[in-house]
Amino acid sequence: MRALVAMSGGVDSSVAxxxxxxxxxxxxxxxxxxxxxxxxxxxxAGCCTVGDAEDARRVAAxxxxxxxxxxxxxxxxxxxxxxxxxxxMAGLTPNxxxxxxxxxxxxxxxxxxxxxxxDVLVTGHHARVDRDRGRxxxxxxxxxxxxQSYVLHMLGQGELARIRLPVGEMTKAEVRERAAVLGLRxxxxxxxxxxxxxGHGDYRDFLRSHFPAAARPxxxxxTDGTVVGSHRGTVDFTIGQRKGxxxxxxxxxxxxxxxxxxxxxxxGRREDLQVVGCDLEQVSFVAGAPPRDSAVTVKVRYxxxxxxxxxxxxxxxxxxxxxxxxxxxxxxxxxxxxxxxxVLGGGVITATHPVP
Amino acid sequence: xxxxxxxxxxxxxGCETVGVIYLDHxxxxxxxxxxxEAMAPYLDECFGNPSGVHxxxxxxxxxxxxxxxxxxxxxxxxxxxEIVFTGxxxxxxxxxxxxxVLAAGTGAGVVASATEHQAVLETAAFLARLGHPVTLLPVxxxxxxxxxxxxxxxxEETAVVSVMAANNETGVLQPLRKIAxxxxxxxxxxxxxxxxxxxxxxxxxxxxxxxxxLIALASHKLGGPKGMGLLxxxxxxxxxxxxxxxGQELGRRSGTHNVAxxxxxxxxxxxxxxxxxxxxxxxxxxxxxxxxxxxxxxxxLEANAPRDARLPQHAHLRIPGIPAETxxxxxxxxxxxxxxxxxxxxxxxEISHVLAAMGMSETAAAECVRFSFGWVDEPRDGVAAAEVxxxxxxxxx
Numbered sequence: 015m016r017a018l019v020a021m022s023g024g025v026d027s028s029v030a031x032x033x034x035x036x037x038x039x040x041x042x043x044x045x046x047x048x049x050x051x052x053x054x055x056x057x058x059a060g061c062c063t064v065g066d067a068e069d070a071r072r073v074a075a076x077x078x079x080x081x082x083x084x085x086x087x088x089x090x091x092x093x094x095x096x097x098x099x100x101x102x103m104a105g106l107t108p109n110x111x112x113x114x115x116x117x118x119x120x121x122x123x124x125x126x127x128x129x130x131x132x133d134v135l136v137t138g139h140h141a142r143v144d145r146d147r148g149r150x151x152x153x154x155x156x157x158x159x160x161x162q163s164y165v166l167h168m169l170g171q172g173e174l175a176r177i178r179l180p181v182g183e184m185t186k187a188e189v190r191e192r193a194a195v196l197g198l199r200x201x202x203x204x205x206x207x208x209x210x211x212x213g214h215g216d217y218r219d220f221l222r223s224h225f226p227a228a229a230r231p232x233x234x235x236x237t238d239g240t241v242v243g244s245h246r247g248t249v250d251f252t253i254g255q256r257k258g259x260x261x262x263x264x265x266x267x268x269x270x271x272x273x274x275x276x277x278x279x280x281x282g283r284r285e286d287l288q289v290v291g292c293d294l295e296q297v298s299f300v301a302g303a304p305p306r307d308s309a310v311t312v313k314v315r316y317x318x319x320x321x322x323x324x325x326x327x328x329x330x331x332x333x334x335x336x337x338x339x340x341x342x343x344x345x346x347x348x349x350x351x352x353x354x355x356x357v358l359g360g361g362v363i364t365a366t367h368p369v370p
Numbered sequence: 371x372x373x374x375x376x377x378x379x380x381x382x383x384g385c386e387t388v389g390v391i392y393l394d395h396x397x398x399x400x401x402x403x404x405x406x407e408a409m410a411p412y413l414d415e416c417f418g419n420p421s422g423v424h425x426x427x428x429x430x431x432x433x434x435x436x437x438x439x440x441x442x443x444x445x446x447x448x449x450x451x452e453i454v455f456t457g458x459x460x461x462x463x464x465x466x467x468x469x470x471v472l473a474a475g476t477g478a479g480v481v482a483s484a485t486e487h488q489a490v491l492e493t494a495a496f497l498a499r500l501g502h503p504v505t506l507l508p509v510x511x512x513x514x515x516x517x518x519x520x521x522x523x524x525x526e527e528t529a530v531v532s533v534m535a536a537n538n539e540t541g542v543l544q545p546l547r548k549i550a551x552x553x554x555x556x557x558x559x560x561x562x563x564x565x566x567x568x569x570x571x572x573x574x575x576x577x578x579x580x581x582x583x584l585i586a587l588a589s590h591k592l593g594g595p596k597g598m599g600l601l602x603x604x605x606x607x608x609x610x611x612x613x614x615x616x617g618q619e620l621g622r623r624s625g626t627h628n629v630a631x632x633x634x635x636x637x638x639x640x641x642x643x644x645x646x647x648x649x650x651x652x653x654x655x656x657x658x659x660x661x662x663x664x665x666x667x668x669x670x671l672e673a674n675a676p677r678d679a680r681l682p683q684h685a686h687l688r689i690p691g692i693p694a695e696t697x698x699x700x701x702x703x704x705x706x707x708x709x710x711x712x713x714x715x716x717x718x719x720e721i722s723h724v725l726a727a728m729g730m731s732e733t734a735a736a737e738c739v740r741f742s743f744g745w746v747d748e749p750r751d752g753v754a755a756a757e758v759x760x761x762x763x764x765x766x767x
Contacts, residue, residue, distance in 0.1 A: 083718040
């Protein structure tokens with residue numbers, strides 16, 4: 015088989031490429047050029063920089079496989095970055111990595127795989143794809159602390175048939191060890207932490223510079239609308255945030271809503287953060303059909319612990335109900351349903367339902 | 371999991387050029403055997419620095435000045451000292467554009483075609499940042515400059531007019547003599563520069579033929595070593611140097627001479643000039659055979675440069691429905707080397723400013739590929755290459 019390996023310059027994708035070679039496949043390494051600075055140059059900070067492409071190129075040279083850089087700047091700008099800004103300005107808490115997987119990596123790039131003469135797309139994601147009685151399953155990674163199945167929840171049978179995730183069976187330590195034994199230069203390279211297009215600073219600096227309306231000063235209000243303070247830009251806040259509110263009322267207050275359009279931050283008590291359910295859109299199921307059992311476990315954020323929930327049809331879409339109220343469920347984030355270690359599917363959170 | 375190291379080769383396997391159908395000679399070409407031979411002593415016992423008193427230096431200086439004399443003769447220059455050796459074609463272009471402007475001072479301007487190589491355009495952009503006026507001339511749909519447009523754009527303030535002899539991407543030839551006459555007609559004191567980097571191997575590039583005051587050449591396009599070039603500078607043209615230092619090349623380009631490179635470059639120039647008529651015949655036949663056969667096998671092909679006014683080695687084609695980025699990768703997988711646009715540092719292809727200046731849409735430009743033949747090719751190589759390329763395109767459709 016010929017495998018197209020998406021190489022980010024990190025240790026996971028480096029080892030993924032090496033494993034495909036070990037298994038006897040041909041490998042073609044590619045790096046996606048996703049973002050460029052104002053002068054057209056690739057960024058030099060954050061993820062997916064010129065330095066990262068250099069690392070990927072050298073690993074490809076070490077493994078003696080062909081290596082190309084593919085231009086996805088336009089697709090990434092419209093599908094990921096602009097969407098990120100628009101979602102944020104609409105008061106949502108977007109997850110651009112999910113949009114990237116949905117619109118660039120596992121659609122545009124996956125389609126390109128055949129055009130580039132390859133049979134499968136390989137990435138260094140920590141998650142597992144396998145076959146069980148004729149259908150493909152997406153499962154959490156062996157290394158629970160590195161599991162990335164959350165951002166892959168939108169994949170279906172068609173995609174999974176053409177994807178391989180070789181490092182999902184390994185712990186991060188095992189991946190680094192394998193890279194070191196193979197003498198790959200990325201063995202000790204630290205994982206990139208930030209959004210790949212953010213570069214220097216963090217996502218707040220990014221929003222400030224690209225969406226100045228997000229940096230307007232405005233009011234902090236209580237849930238009844240009373241103005242209780244002021245802020246210097248909605249970018250400084252996230253749903254569920256407790257610190258840095260600049261408001262002292264004796265008991266803790268949390269951000270319960272953010273409205274960038276009016277530059278308003280709404281704070282409330284802990285109880286105001288609790289939701290008993292939420293509506294979803296863009297719901298997909300890995301098996302191609304909903305699970306028979308409506309009882310699932312759900313992650314409402316990338317780093318959330320899975321919690322029990324009930325998944326029901328609602329109108330033309332779906333809704334989740336939480337037997338135990340959940341805190342800080344933010345519209346714009348993905349809710350991903352699991353059954354044990356198997357990903358059932360997921361969707362984007364739209365409205366939340368507070369405790370009645 | 372057990373490690374199976376033997377399945378993963380970690381040592382790079384040399385340069386695989388044997389067996390590759392190399393159609394990217396416009397990017398760089400095979401080094402001539404006579405060039406290697408000419409350079410060898412200067413990488414060995416003749417290691418001297420020409421700038422010195424003793425005999426070791428004298429030997430090196432003799433070699434450099436002998437090369438200079440030969441280069442001057444090949445270009446039809448009046449005097450050997452009108453030849454300035456540089457560190458490549460890009461550096462020669464930098465000196466040719468910035469030199470006259472910086473020497474003339476405040477208000478001095480540049481007039482250049484919009485399809486110039488980035489070495490000219492980026493130098494012009496640099497001068498613009500310093501406050502000098504820069505005018506870029508539009509080209510027609512085939513990439514040609516109108517001499518009247520040059521005359522109209524040149525003023526008393528213009529220090530240099532820069533129009534390349536042939537475009538490196540499409541191969542289109544510019545009417546240099548007419549352009550030089552038009553420029554001088556508008557302002558007798560203006561310096562006319564031509565980037566002849568791509569053209570020299572195929573066309574008669576001399577001071578008289580071009581009418582130019584500044585001619586830039588690059589060694590590696592001629593089968594010489596990389597990192598070496600020259601600028602012909604007509605006596606009387608004032609230049610501010612861009613590389614400052616010990617004052618070599620009469621102060622116009624400082625730095626210890628790359629003696630081996632200079633000797634190699636001039637050997638390549640000599641071989642190119644001697645071979646020119648045969649190059650045009652042989653390589654032109656290969657290119658024509660390639661285009662004809664490819665057009666038979668791939669319907670809808672479009673050539674981007676006018677057939678009667680282009681270099682014999684270029685086949686710059688638009689293949690509708692086939693994205694160039696993917697095609698180049700598939701061609702590489704089939705052992706064919708070709709090019710598109712220009713590569714940025716990361717290696718991704720960027721849309722060509724040349725095609726944009728010709729009025730081509732981004733989508734059309736994204737379907738354009740450059741195939742270019744070289745001095746090692748025989749006429750029959752064109753048809754054979756076309757068949758492989760057609761197969762790859764067919765597999766993509």
